[in-house]
Amino acid sequence: MIIEEKKRIYGIKAILPFLSCIILVLIMVQSYKISNLTNLMPFLTLIAVYQWAVYAPRTMPPIAVFLIGILQDILSGGPLGMTALFLLIVRFIVVGQGRKLLGQDFLFNWLMFLLITFAYALLNWLIVSLYYDEWQSFLFILGQAIFTAAFFPIIFMIFNWLREIFNVKV
Amino acid sequence: MVKKLNGKISTAFLIILSLFLLLFGQKNIKAVDQFRVSVEGFFVPILEVTAFPIRSVDAAFEWAGRLVSAFNENEHLREENIRLRKSMIVASQVVIDNERLKKLLNIREGKVTIIASSRIVADTGSPFFKSTLINSGTEDGLKKDQAVANEYGVIGRTINVGASSARVLFVTDINSRVPVKFSKNGVNMILAGDNSSYPLLNFLPDKSDVKVGDVILTSGQGKLFPPDLLIGHVIKIMDGRVKVKLAANLYRLNYVSILNYEIADLSVQHKQKINLEKKKKH
Numbered sequence: 001m002i003i004e005e006k007k008r009i010y011g012i013k014a015i016l017p018f019l020s021c022i023i024l025v026l027i028m029v030q031s032y033k034i035s036n037l038t039n040l041m042p043f044l045t046l047i048a049v050y051q052w053a054v055y056a057p058r059t060m061p062p063i064a065v066f067l068i069g070i071l072q073d074i075l076s077g078g079p080l081g082m083t084a085l086f087l088l089i090v091r092f093i094v095v096g097q098g099r100k101l102l103g104q105d106f107l108f109n110w111l112m113f114l115l116i117t118f119a120y121a122l123l124n125w126l127i128v129s130l131y132y133d134e135w136q137s138f139l140f141i142l143g144q145a146i147f148t149a150a151f152f153p154i155i156f157m158i159f160n161w162l163r164e165i166f167n168v169k170v
Numbered sequence: 171m172v173k174k175l176n177g178k179i180s181t182a183f184l185i186i187l188s189l190f191l192l193l194f195g196q197k198n199i200k201a202v203d204q205f206r207v208s209v210e211g212f213f214v215p216i217l218e219v220t221a222f223p224i225r226s227v228d229a230a231f232e233w234a235g236r237l238v239s240a241f242n243e244n245e246h247l248r249e250e251n252i253r254l255r256k257s258m259i260v261a262s263q264v265v266i267d268n269e270r271l272k273k274l275l276n277i278r279e280g281k282v283t284i285i286a287s288s289r290i291v292a293d294t295g296s297p298f299f300k301s302t303l304i305n306s307g308t309e310d311g312l313k314k315d316q317a318v319a320n321e322y323g324v325i326g327r328t329i330n331v332g333a334s335s336a337r338v339l340f341v342t343d344i345n346s347r348v349p350v351k352f353s354k355n356g357v358n359m360i361l362a363g364d365n366s367s368y369p370l371l372n373f374l375p376d377k378s379d380v381k382v383g384d385v386i387l388t389s390g391q392g393k394l395f396p397p398d399l400l401i402g403h404v405i406k407i408m409d410g411r412v413k414v415k416l417a418a419n420l421y422r423l424n425y426v427s428i429l430n431y432e433i434a435d436l437s438v439q440h441k442q443k444i445n446l447e448k449k450k451k452h
Contacts, residue, residue, distance in 0.1 A: 026213075026216065026217060028295040029217070029292040029294065029295045030217070030221055030224055030292065031221065031224075031290050031293045031302065031423070032224060032293070033224075033228050033422050037421075038293050038295060038296070038297070038421075040297075041296070061177075061180070062177065062181045062184050063180065063184065065184075066184045066187070069188070070191075071213075072295075074209045074210060075209075075210065075213060075217075075303070076293075076299060077294050077299050077301040077302075078294065078296055078298070078299045079192055079195070080191045080195040080206070081187070081188040081189065081191030081192035081195055082188075082192055084184070084188040084191070085185060085188035085189060085192060088184055088185050088188060089185065091181070092185075127192075128298045132298075132344055134344070136365065137297070137365070137366070141298075
């Protein structure tokens with residue numbers, strides 16, 4: 001009986017991080033009818049992958065990150081594999097540092113995330129410029145990075161709440 | 171230890187796979203395109219459902235905005251109505267003259283039909299890609315490379331078409347090129363997207379007289395966009411670069427029309443003419 005209950009909870013635990021990322025992809029590609037919001041859309045999936053990779057890396061395996069990235073590339077109409085590549089690199093770095101990040105307070109995590117976001121934005125800008133063979137404007141991607149950093153505490157709070165409710169500490 | 175190694179191997183494999191897709195997945199490979207449209211088709215109904223709260227909030231704001239500006243707008247519409255009545259009389263005379271002259275010159279024009287009116291279901295969420303997903307596809311008669319417009323002007327063209335969804339490339343996208351002309355003198359140019367809100371006019375003749383406010387229309391060359399559709403007007407001229415403000419607001423799109431353009435087949439017309447002449451002789 002106890003084993004059955006554990007399995008059931010583990011099932012929710014296993015699917016929750018992936019599902020939350022899919023929901024964030026759907027939020028990102030919605031048509032908001034607000035001038036320039038598309039240009040400044042925060043990297044919500046980056047926040048999610050970062051947080052789950054720090055606090056519950058086993059629930060966010062590389063294949064899940066790859067699928068999230070591919071889905072985002074398809075729904076956003078971008079080059080296939082680009083977001084998947086960026087998110088996999090972020091997961092690899094974060095999981096490598098996971099234990100160190102886990103013991104730190106929120107402000108340290110926010111600062112670390114800020115550095116990762118700006119590196120992510122720079123890489124994004126560089127790859128897209130190479131892809132088009134033309135330097136792209138850095139202004140909007142900088143705006144996206146700032147918005148992402150600003151959105152981090154909100155997503156952090158929501159995911160913390162979810163982790164506590166479903167007891168995700170894998 | 172083994173688990174950690176497995177994790178590293180799978181990460182490395184997936185990073186290589188992503189790189190492979192990034193390098194080779196964009197070269198119009200049919201399987202990749204098919205995979206893309208299948209996934210898009212699957213997610214379109216989900217996106218439509220999840221967009222409901224956003225649409226409701228947007229509709230509420232629009233309703234409130236209309237209520238606030240109702241009085242001023244009413245006055246403005248009254249004045250506009252009087253002005254339009256006068257221009258309607260002039261316009262109807264011009265239409266009659268135009269038809270008569272076309273008959274005299276035996277001008278054959280292409281046929282433009284609206285295939286479908288579709289709802290916008292997704293945006294890109296990126297400043298580097300300017301496209302959108304719509305909820306119509308091959309089941310509604312859509313094909314690749316069809317013009318897309320709304321009541322204000324041209325928006326783009328269809329690029330990937332699935333059974334019940336299609337991707338529309340905006341004219342502002344860096345990959346978009348549209349043959350256009352000035353309405354005042356018919357000088358042909360190319361409207362090139364640069365991922366900004368204001369696309370550029372390329373291949374402008376050296377001595378062309380460009381002014382801010384000049385109206386830009388589709389030229390009909392390239393057989394994709396029907397001629398004389400409104401694109402927008404010149405908004406800025408700087409260092410030889412001419413920027414265009416689109417007539418359609420790409421940030422506030424709800425529904426778009428997909429246009430089918432059949433150009434007049436001159437060879438068929440020519441044969442018909444010869445047959446007619448033969449019949450007359452007999």
